[in-house]
Amino acid sequence: MSAAIARVAAAPGDDSDDPTPLDRDSDAVIAHHRPARRRRTLTWSLVVATAALAVVSAGLGQLAIPVPEILGSVALHTNDALSTIGLGGIRLPVAAVPSHPNADATLWSIRIPRITMALLVGAALAVGGALMQGVFRNPLAEPGVVGVSSGAAVAASVAIVSGATFAGPLTSPLFAFVGGLVATFLVYLAARSGGRTEVVTLVLTGIAVNAVCGAGIALATFLSSTQQREQIVFWQLGSLNGTRWQDVAIVAPVTAIGIVGALALAHRLDLLALGERQARHLGVSIERTRVIAIVLVAVLTAAAVALCGIIAFVGLVVPHLVRLVLGPAHRALLSVSALGGALLLLAADTVARTAVPYADLPIGMLTALVGGPFFFWLLRRTRLRSGGWG
Template identity: 45%
Template structure:
């Protein structure tokens, strides 16, 4: 709750907490209790509130998609950003931003991001898949290759775009919630409700996947259909998140792992708690991005990378230790 209030009140222009909350009450119930000036109400209702809601929804979506992919591949290193899904979705979004008129971009950007993210996910999965199962090493290597190719594609498009969009694309690639609006909040809300409901219904099969694919098959789980379904849904979530906020990495890696350490691997608890933790993490990261160098603003993706990159290295060291012990 403290983070919510600070997100509404802190920034380049400081606002009173009581007035900010009262402005939201006024907008909901058509009253006049806040006492804020007209431009102050615009700051709260049109800038900070949509940004707060979008940060929480994007964080929840990325965290849940990360938890699903980690359960699906049975490895804590599986993350939409690390295996290249976010980069692939970014290529689709950048294509729509650069090539299509602004009037078409409200729905064209998330649609392009979803299609590109889905194709990237299927490509990476097919490269890592063999008759012996899914190789985590191949998964990471394929993700690195796809991310490099996607980065080259984004750079190529940025080079040939006009100066007006170049600055926007540069900030967007680093992850930013600066352009949050009510349409994006509505899109992210619909996506989150749909994904959270569907993922929760698949908590049982995800728990079965933790035992291995053959064990899950013996338990009656339609393995191939379930994998395809969850991959498509995760790609949908990541595509919409990338379209709304740019590339925000490591949320899907860090959050599920932290929640798993505290509550265990049961996806019936892991999924909703990951959504809640992801929402809080990205909300606080965006608050820090707006206030650390105020009145300027840092891209929120830089802060999540500063948090997530060391965490990823720690996970890699743990995995190396496990491989060494198993080899011994």
């Protein structure tokens, strides 16, 4: 007992009597404080939560399908796929077979494509946000907020109104990509000064870009036929309603390219946080990194916007929360944000299509409802911390 007290009493003295940390063991210096364990735990929790929610979500709707039947249906379809690619030897156990005659069709032509789309678009939006924040060196940059999404949307609505079909089903994604690219470059050139993007300039640039794009969308809406008008309105609200496998087939590769490209930039984005000159002195080719990052932001945003409309704030909320848990290093940030974005958008879409019976709420409305106040809180915090609008 008394020995313990003596130890406790001696402890502070030991610390203060050590003005030279030089002699400390170098092993202590190399110890890591953001253990990979934390990253693994979060990754696996997100994977499990996303898988569980996907299964539950597939059972929800006008036709309720119990979970064992969903798993059974998935096993059946997987077994079919395995035998067509010559792996018929591998068989998954089938727990139960869908009892309702329409259950299988509902699952495979309506719900599962939509769930897949939600996962893809969520991942694309979250990674796009994290990437944009990295290259703008500002945690408030987000494709929806700064007008990249509306740039993509205005181009996509031009595609609808003009009836252009030169690239088949890829026409409107292509338009969206070009629109998003132009908007990103515009914002990047306008909002930066001295290698940094000030919050106030960024937000004001976003207002200007959104205003111009809003006018463009309004004009397109005015010029369009009744049917086209409906299509354009659907864009502005953002929805995953009516997703088909063909749509998934367009979005999946684009999202994959975007995420892989973003991960390849991760290390350079870390160095960029030190400043552009500092990053160049560490060997980063700034101009090339910048152009690649902007093209990738446009690719990821276009993947989401072209088929699902403007779904804002996912790219703001998800990377921010991931950064709080894992820190700002981009490799972990980008990959875990992809998972988090997928989970968030799947949850939001499940709410959108089940909250009100026989109605499909616009998902863009839901994300903005949550993301708007979150943005406000972030803005306020940034302002308090940097003592102004830095």
